[in-house]
Amino acid sequence: MTGGYDRDFLRARLELPSPAAATVLLDYIHFSVRLRTARKLAAVVGVNIHGRELVPLAREGTWHFDARVPKEQQAGPEVYRNNAFDRGHLVRRLDPVWGDEATARAANQDTFAFTNAAPQVDDFNQGKELWVGLEDHVLSHADLNDAKLSVFTGPVLEDDDLPYRGVQIPRMFWKIAAWTMDGKLAAAGFLLDQSPLLGKVELKKAIRERLLADEPPPLGPFRTFQVPVARIAELTGLSLSRLENADRLAKSQRALGKEPLAVRLKSMEQIRL
Secondary structure, eight states: OOBSOOTTSSSSOOOOOOOSSOOEEEEEBTEEEEEETTTTEEEEEEEEEEGGGBOOOOSOOOOBOOTTSOGGGSOOGGGTTTSSEEEEESSOTTTTOBSSHHHHHHHHHHTTBGGGEEEEEOOOSHHHHHHHTHHHHHHTTSOTTTOEEEEEEEEOOOTTOEEETTEEEOSEEEEEEEEEETTEEEEEEEEEEOOTTOSSHHHHHHHHHHHHTTOOOOOOOOEEEEEOHHHHHHHHOOOOHHHHHTBHHHHHHHHTTOOOOOEEOSSGGGOOO
16 A cells, blocks of 8 residues: 655655644655644645546545544544534545555545544535535646646644634635646645634634633634635745745736735636636
C-alpha cells in the first residue's frame, strides 16, 4: 500500500505546505496531516486524488484516535457529542479511496482518524454543498491525460478563536486544488466561512457566554468563496509561492486589469479555472 502525500504525484513537483508553528507529520494512505498539537487540530492536510482509479465505496468507517499521538492532543468525540457540530472531514472521505480494493478500503478508514476532523456546524445549505463538491468540479477540468489532483485543506487557526470543550473553534476553512494543464501547474483557492454572525462585538460576547455555559455555538450558515491563493497564505502564514504563481483566479483577474479579489460562490459555474 502507498502511504502519505506524494510530492511527485503531479507532473510538477509540489511539496506539502508547512506552517511556521510546530506540527507533527502523520502519513496515511494517499494523504498526510500536519497536526498542530497545541490546537488539537490539523494545520494542513494534503491528499493525492487519482480520478481514473477512484473506488466508489459506501460511507462506512469508524472514527478513531491516531495511536501515534497522545489522545489529549487530538480533538476527540467529546468535542462533537450532543451539539450542532459535525466531524468535518478535512481530507474528504472519497478523495484518497483509489487503487486496488484493499488499498482503497484502508484509505477510507484512514480518513476517519480524529486528526483528519475539525468542528463544522451541521448546516448543509448551498455553501456546504458547494464546498464538498469542489474536488469533483476541479477534477473534471484537470488534464485528461492524468485526471489527477493534489488538494490541500485546513482550518484558519486564529489566536482569538472561541474556546469550546477544550478546543478553539475555527471560523474559516480553506482549500487549494492543484493540477496540471499542458504540463504546467494550475491552482485554485477556496475559503469556507462559518462565521457570518460573528462580526458584531455584542454577538461575540453572547457566543462566549453560551460557550462557557456549554451550549452549542450558533456560528451561522456556510458561505463559500473562491479566493486568491495569496489570501490563504496571508490567513494561514503558509508559504504557498508556487501555488500563488499558478493561481487561475488571480491570472484571469489580472488579465482583465483587476486586482485579485474573492468571489462569493452561489454555483459551480462561477468558479474560475
